[in-house]
Amino acid sequence: xxxxxxxxxxxxxxxxxxxxxxxxxxxxxxxxxxxxxxxxxxxxxxxxxxxxxxxxxxxxxxxxxxxxxxxxxxxxxxxxxxxxxxxxxxxxxxxxxxxxxxxxxxxxxxxxxxxxxxxxxxxxxxxxxxxxxxxxxxxxxxxxxxxxxxxxxxxxxxxxxxxxxxxxxxxxxxxxxxxxxxxxxxxxxxxxxxxxxxxxxxxxxxxxxxxxxxxxxxxxxxxxxxxxxxxxxxxxxxxxxxxxxxxxxxxxxxxxxxxxxxxxxxxx
Ligand code: PDD
Numbered sequence: 304x305x306x307x308x309x310x311x312x313x314x315x316x317x318x319x320x321x322x323x324x325x326x327x328x329x330x331x332x333x334x335x336x337x338x339x340x341x342x343x344x345x346x347x348x349x350x351x352x353x354x355x356x357x358x359x360x361x362x363x364x365x366x367x368x369x370x371x372x373x374x375x376x377x378x379x380x381x382x383x384x385x386x387x388x389x390x391x392x393x394x395x396x397x398x399x400x401x402x403x404x405x406x407x408x409x410x411x412x413x414x415x416x417x418x419x420x421x422x423x424x425x426x427x428x429x430x431x432x433x434x435x436x437x438x439x440x441x442x443x444x445x446x447x448x449x450x451x452x453x454x455x456x457x458x459x460x461x462x463x464x465x466x467x468x469x470x471x472x473x474x475x476x477x478x479x480x481x482x483x484x485x486x487x488x489x490x491x492x493x494x495x496x497x498x499x500x501x502x503x504x505x506x507x508x509x510x511x512x513x514x515x516x517x518x519x520x521x522x523x524x525x526x527x528x529x530x531x532x533x534x535x536x537x538x539x540x541x542x543x544x545x546x547x548x549x550x551x552x553x554x555x556x557x558x559x560x561x562x563x564x565x566x567x568x569x570x571x
Contacts, residue, residue: 307374326394333357424542436499451479481535482506530556
């Protein structure tokens with residue numbers, strides 16, 4: 304397996320980042336996950352744009368998007384596979400111990416791993432922890448994912464594959480690695496970016512193609528929704544058939560199935 308690290312392709316085995324990298328010591332970095340189908344990264348430009356937005360948000364040096372694009376293409380060419388997860392990581396780089404950034408400049412890593420198509424529906428749980436919709440990292444795809452890791456572990460302990468967060472005002476927000484949509488009385492809704500969710504690329508495409516409205520939704524909407532589904536780069540459109548152990552009969556329902564079909568035809 305070849306990865307890209309700081310300007311060149313290397314064997315993944317031998318590639319090393321400093322133990323003083325700010326991404327490791329204080330989670331100072333941003334990332335992107337892309338779907339790669341037969342060597343083609345889906346929505347590469349949108350992902351590069353979001354990487355730049357996240358980097359700017361953290362005050363990291365502006366990433367050279369031409370280099371990041373070249374790195375993605377080089378990694379994809381060097382590691383042919385039918386279906387993969389392409390990961391871009393861009394961190395504060397080698398730094399003194401502590402929270403100040405060093406002067407060495409950022410670290411860029413692009414890596415690729417095999418991925419699997421996921422089932423068309425899944426179980427989710429809700430977690431008591433909340434997303435801060437006014438936090439400094441809100442809406443940025445930063446590498447500080449410890450809360451997401453904890454919530455996802457809780458989901459797995461309970462036989463689910465995703466955990467859903469509310470926010471500080473009790474509104475539905477998003478999953479640990481996905482956005483959420485609900486169907487109420489035949490209409491499709493997704494929480495607005497002001498809820499604190501990530502501006503998911505799948506979310507934007509599904510909202511446009513399947514005609515969803517943004518709406519602030521109280522968390523208990525999950526008890527009343529006709530259908531619930533998740534969107535993300537690796538889930539595409541994935542129905543929800545259980546929430547906190549309560550089964551949703553008939554999932555994935557007709558609106559979910561239609562959104563999944565439209566998305567698959569155009570993008571997957
Ligand atoms: N996750 N919300 C969060 C917190 C995410 O981490 C992600 C992406 C999404 C969906 O965004 P998109 O449709 O652009 O993938 C929403 C990626 C897949 C990950 O966890 O690696």
